[in-house]
Each structure stands twice: as C-alpha cells, then as structure tokens.
Amino acid sequence: MSLRNTVRAMPVILKVSFSEALAYRAEFMIWVLTTTMPLIMLALWSAVASEAPVGRFGQTQFTAYFLSTFIVRQLTSSWAAWQMNYEVRHGVMSMRLLKPIHPLWSYAAEHWAALPMRLVVAIPMAAIALAVVGARQLPSDPAIWGIWCASMAGAWLIGFLTGVTVGCLSFHLESSVKVMDVWFALFFMASGYLFPIVLLPSAIRHVVDWLPFRYQLGLPVEIMTGAYDRAGALWMVARQWGFVLLLLGLATIAWRTGIKRFEAYGG
Amino acid sequence: MLPMISVSDLHKHYRVHNRPPGVMAALKSLVHRDYKEVRAVDGITFSVEPGERVGFLGPNGAGKTTTLKVLSGLLHPTRGQVRVGGFTPKDRRDAFLSTITLVMGQKQQLMWDLPPSETFELNRGIYDISRSRFNETIAELSSWLELGSLVSKPTRQLSLGERMKCELAAALIHRPSVLFLDEPTIGLDVSMQSTIRAFIKQYNERYGATLILTSHYMDDVTALCPRVVVVDRGKLSYDGGLEELVTRIRPEKRVMLRLDRDVDASAWEGFGKVVSTEGRSVVLQVPNEQASAIITRALDAFPVEDLTIENAPLEEVMSELFSRSRAAAEEGDT
Numbered sequence: 001m002s003l004r005n006t007v008r009a010m011p012v013i014l015k016v017s018f019s020e021a022l023a024y025r026a027e028f029m030i031w032v033l034t035t036t037m038p039l040i041m042l043a044l045w046s047a048v049a050s051e052a053p054v055g056r057f058g059q060t061q062f063t064a065y066f067l068s069t070f071i072v073r074q075l076t077s078s079w080a081a082w083q084m085n086y087e088v089r090h091g092v093m094s095m096r097l098l099k100p101i102h103p104l105w106s107y108a109a110e111h112w113a114a115l116p117m118r119l120v121v122a123i124p125m126a127a128i129a130l131a132v133v134g135a136r137q138l139p140s141d142p143a144i145w146g147i148w149c150a151s152m153a154g155a156w157l158i159g160f161l162t163g164v165t166v167g168c169l170s171f172h173l174e175s176s177v178k179v180m181d182v183w184f185a186l187f188f189m190a191s192g193y194l195f196p197i198v199l200l201p202s203a204i205r206h207v208v209d210w211l212p213f214r215y216q217l218g219l220p221v222e223i224m225t226g227a228y229d230r231a232g233a234l235w236m237v238a239r240q241w242g243f244v245l246l247l248l249g250l251a252t253i254a255w256r257t258g259i260k261r262f263e264a265y266g267g
Numbered sequence: 268m269l270p271m272i273s274v275s276d277l278h279k280h281y282r283v284h285n286r287p288p289g290v291m292a293a294l295k296s297l298v299h300r301d302y303k304e305v306r307a308v309d310g311i312t313f314s315v316e317p318g319e320r321v322g323f324l325g326p327n328g329a330g331k332t333t334t335l336k337v338l339s340g341l342l343h344p345t346r347g348q349v350r351v352g353g354f355t356p357k358d359r360r361d362a363f364l365s366t367i368t369l370v371m372g373q374k375q376q377l378m379w380d381l382p383p384s385e386t387f388e389l390n391r392g393i394y395d396i397s398r399s400r401f402n403e404t405i406a407e408l409s410s411w412l413e414l415g416s417l418v419s420k421p422t423r424q425l426s427l428g429e430r431m432k433c434e435l436a437a438a439l440i441h442r443p444s445v446l447f448l449d450e451p452t453i454g455l456d457v458s459m460q461s462t463i464r465a466f467i468k469q470y471n472e473r474y475g476a477t478l479i480l481t482s483h484y485m486d487d488v489t490a491l492c493p494r495v496v497v498v499d500r501g502k503l504s505y506d507g508g509l510e511e512l513v514t515r516i517r518p519e520k521r522v523m524l525r526l527d528r529d530v531d532a533s534a535w536e537g538f539g540k541v542v543s544t545e546g547r548s549v550v551l552q553v554p555n556e557q558a559s560a561i562i563t564r565a566l567d568a569f570p571v572e573d574l575t576i577e578n579a580p581l582e583e584v585m586s587e588l589f590s591r592s593r594a595a596a597e598e599g600d601t
Contacts, residue, residue: 005361005395012392016378016385023380023421094341095376098369100361101393263343263357 006105013106017113025117032121035073041194042066055199061225064137065196067129068221073193074122075115076152076217078159080107081180084167089175093262104164104255111160139226147233151220154240158216161247164255171258186211192218198227212247215240269353270314271445271477272338277347279308279333279501307333309501310347317444318475320468322482322492322509326589330501331481332371335447338479339369352445365394368443372453375434377422383433384418387440394441401440407473408436411466428459435463439470446470446478452487464490485581497588504592509581516587517579520558522551524565525573538565547572552579 021028045062048054057065084107087093096103130138139145162183169176188194191213197205208214219240223233285301286292308330315321325331336342337349340356340363349356354363377386391401408414412432417425425433431451439446448467452460464487471478480491488495488509495512497505505512522539526547535541538561539553553561558576565571578584 002361008395009392012388016381016389016392019385020378020381091374094336094369094371095374097341097359098339098364098367099390099393100364263341 006101009101010109013101013109014113017110018116020110021114021117028114028117032074035070035077037188037193038066038069038073041069045195055196057196057199060133060137064129064133064225065221067125067132068224069193069217071122071125071129072152072155072217072220072224074118074125076155076159076220078111078156078163080111080160080163081166082163082177083107083110084164085170085176088167088170088262097259097262104251107164108160111156137226138224141230143230144223144226144228144233147230147237148220148223151215151223151233151237151240154237154244155216155220157244158212158240158247161244161251162212162216164251165247168251168254168258171261187213187216190214191216192221196222198222209239212243215243268317271317271319271352272315272479273348273350274314274334274338275312275348277308277311277334277337277349278306278345279330279337279342280345281305281307306501308337308344308498311498311501311503313496313503313506315477315479317477318471319494320471320478320480320492322488322495323479323498324481324488324495324585325498328500329498331498332449334498335369335449335479335481339367339447340364341369365441366443367445367447368438368441369447370435370438370449370451372431372450375422375430376437377430377434379422382419382421383414383425383437386422386433386437387418390437390440396441404440404442405436408439411469412436412462428455428462431455431459431463432466435466442474444474444476446476448478448480448482450482451480452482452484460484460486461490467491485585489581497585499589499592500596502592502596505588510578512588513578513581513584514555516584516591518555519552519579520555521577521579522553522558522562522565523573523575523577524549524551524569524571527570527572530569534569 042062045054045057045066046059049057049059049062053061084093087096093103096106099106139148163180166176166180166183169179173179190197190208190211197208197214197218200208215236219236222228223236228236281304282302283305284296285303286296311330311334323331323334333342337344338351338356340359343357352363352366354360354366356363356367377383378389387401387405390396391398396404409418412435414432414436417429417433418436422430422433435451446467451467452463455463467478467480468491470476478491480487482488493509494507495505495509496503497512521542526549529547530549532541532544532549535544535549535551539551539557542550542552544550551561551565562574562576566574
C-alpha cells in the first residue's frame, strides 16, 4: 500500500485498534502487574540509600529514577515478537498479507492505539512521582523535554523493531519467542531497568553503551531525571537513533527474507 | 475477451524434511537431514472467464488450497504463469488485492473479541471505501445474509454458521470481482450451508464476480458450479462441465421405484444392476441409452407408485474419478 493510502487509512485503523485494546483491558492490567519490578527495585535501592547515597543517587533520586522507569516501560513496550510468532504459526499472517496495507504498519498502528490505555496507568504514576520528588528533580529546560520526546520515540522503535526482527525468525524457526526471552534477560541487566546504568563499573558501562538495551529504556529515564544537559542529551539521542536505523535495516532484511520463505513454503 | 484467471503450467514444489520417528533419528537429523520434494501442484493449466463459477475439486492433499494461495498471491509459484484480473498475483499490488478476496473456512479475519461491525469498519479504512458506498454494501450484504443484530455481538459469542456469514460479509465489503472460496461451508449444518450457497450465487449474479470454490460437500458444487476443475496429486484430471463429468465417469442413471407391494429381488433380473432393495423400494442402475426402455418395461411389469430418475451421486463419481486417476498414475510410475 502506498504511504499516502496508509496515512489515509490510519485514523480508522487506530480507532478500531483502540476498541480492540479496550476489549483486552483485563489482560492489559495483568501485564501492568508484571511490569512492577521498578517499584520493587525502588523499595530495595531506597533501603540501601537510607544509610548513605549510592553514587549520585539518594532516596529521592532513586524514587525519581524508578518511577520514571515504570512510566517509560509502560509507554515504550512492544509485543510484536509474540504477535508475529503466533500469527505465522497459526496462519493468521495470510489474512494480513491479503490486505492492501503493509502488515508492519498495521502492527505499529495496533501498538499506537494501545497508548491511551497505557497513559491511564502512566499519568497517575507521573503525578505521584511529581508529588513525591518535587518538580525540582525534573529538567526545567523545555528543549530537554523535546529531546526526551525524541528519545521516547527512539526507545519505542528499538523495542518494536527488535520485536519485528525476532518475530520474523518465526518464518524460519519453530518458535522465535525463546530468542525474545534471551533478549529480555539481557535487557533486564543492561537497560537500567533494575539499576541505573551509571552505577555499573566503568568497564562494563562502556560495553553497555554499545548495546541497544540502554537506549530502549534507560536513556529516556536518564533524560527525564536530569542526568544530561542539552548537548549531552542530544549526543545520546543521536546514538540511540543510530541503533534505530541499524534495527530498521535488520528488521527490513528479516521481513524480506522471512516473507520470501513464507511465499515459498506457505503458512 | 481475456480470461479473468489464467493459469499456465503452474508448479508449486516444496522441500520437506523427512525424518523417521525415534531418538536416534532425531539426533541424526541434527547433523544430516534428508529432504524430499513434494509436488503440491504439478503442471496445472486452466483459465476462467469473467463471471464464471468454477468448482475446484480433489481429495485432501490434491493441491487445491495451494493453488488458491498462489492465485491470491500468498504463495509464489515454483514455475509457470499465473494472471488474475490482468495482475500477476505474486506482486501483491494494492489494485490486485482490492480486486480479490480469499475466504478460508478454517481461518478467520474477524477480530475475536470485537463485534464483526468493527472488522467491517477496519476494512472500510484499509480498502478506502467511501462511507456511502460502505453503508450501501453493508445494507445489501446484511439483507442477503440476514445478519441483523449479529454484527454487534462479539465474534466469540457467534455460532460457527453466524461467524461464517459475518466472515463472508467482511471479505466482500470492498466488492471484489474475484472470489477464492476455500471450503466456506465446512462444519456448517445443512440449512446454513444452503444459506451460504444462495448468498454466493446472489453475489456472483449481482456483481458478475468470478469465483473459484473448493469444497468437499458435493451439494455446494452441484448448486454453484456448472464447471469443475478436478486435481489429484497436483495434476489436473478433469476440466469441464459438471454434467459431462458425471456422464463420462458414470454413464448410468439411478432409477428409484416404489411399489404398492413387496417384490422378490430376483424379479428385477434383466432390469439393470440392482443397487439396493428395501421393503417396497428398489434402486436400479441402468445404462443411459437403455434407461427409457427399461423404465417402460418396469412400469408395465410392476405396480409402480412412485418413480425417480437421477444421475449417480456426485460423491461416487468423484471417488471413481480419483481412483481412476490414481490407477493411471501408478501405471505410469511402473
């Protein structure tokens, strides 16, 4: 489908996909419960910081960090890998391929349509964060918030494109979700989900800087908790978008080779 | 006039991993795999004119669904030429996808937890249908399929037949001119099958749509398809009129007689082959050219209350056609 037609169809797709997201509200709430790890880590690290600050993190900074982590995770997560794996294995992908819209656009639209549901959880959490840590813990420069928006889009794209790349492995493997499990094991360790990346020893941090995980979660959290000035934030977002472009290339190759196999062997 | 669908020397081959059962075989397959080539479609040629209704028949594994998937662009042919509505399906151009629909009885496009009306609306957006045309089409399809309040119930709460009616409506919202229907009546009760058949015929007549139907229910074929294409093991074994197929494979009539009293089975000697006798009813199988003479003799000789003459059941005709083509293939192999 041409981009023009896709854009024209998007409002309807978003509207119907939002209805679908609403229909799955119970599943969504259960999923939210599985993402409360930052709140547990908040309790843990606050206890540690009650004795003395850890690096630049006192109790207030840990509170700001982990509440932000929770919010960013809510707004940037992607389920494309599981969805594609299911649809390829059960032949549902055929139904998508028969429609004059690229399946990856429809997956993306379904993710965007679920955003209001996620905001329902994220906005109260942001209000709590603001009340607990105070506005002074947050960046006051509007430009930083503009950069934060770009980092949120980049974080979502990294998650989504990784999901698509792994999902495309279902065209070749019996099941690709195990690959996603491996990705998540690394994500938990190297994204800033369980602890701020700056607390890692510098040698390990250097390695983490060259992996995509930090840019999928930690970077927006760091920007919104005031870890960077404008120049620093811009530089990190530029690196993040480098990963976005890399993953876009990988996802495109994975889709094209996968769909070629699907067209050769069926599903 | 150019045919709506033309298929020339179509081949679709798969390479399938062949592994015997057992742990040793599983371990061996880690280092060495045996593959065999499966010829799902093996050199099929046919064409379909605009507005034609064609039954695409064959036993399980004959290559019917594979062919429909190639025609709808889901699968790429290994070899051969395929054109549908002037398009090459494997390119899957938007204009092509807006021209066709593929309904698979065992797969659904309706969103499971939402009412069908939401899927209709989604398709309106995807196919870029104006609101007025959409409303007009929905009204028409709803009246033909008697959808009523079904469209506003969640799909998961609909019965199989109700789902299929909504599935058909969702697949036809963009008014496709080519319909590929892969067992659309599978699992439905007799009354629902009949509703679906009537609807398909109505759509074909209203819009002049071309349709290819696969079904294991011969009633579907008899009601909808004046022409049938029969495939077996990926090869075409018949392409022509349904009547001619029956006459060619079974050049006989079934004569069913009901008498006003019991008659001994031996009395029917010389009246053709006795298929069955039950109480006062008897079913005879007689050659086409002798049918009228034998019936006249039977009416003279027995107290006949009721008389019915039919062709051999299509199921039997198909079964015989398949066994003949298999025997011919085995002969060719040896």
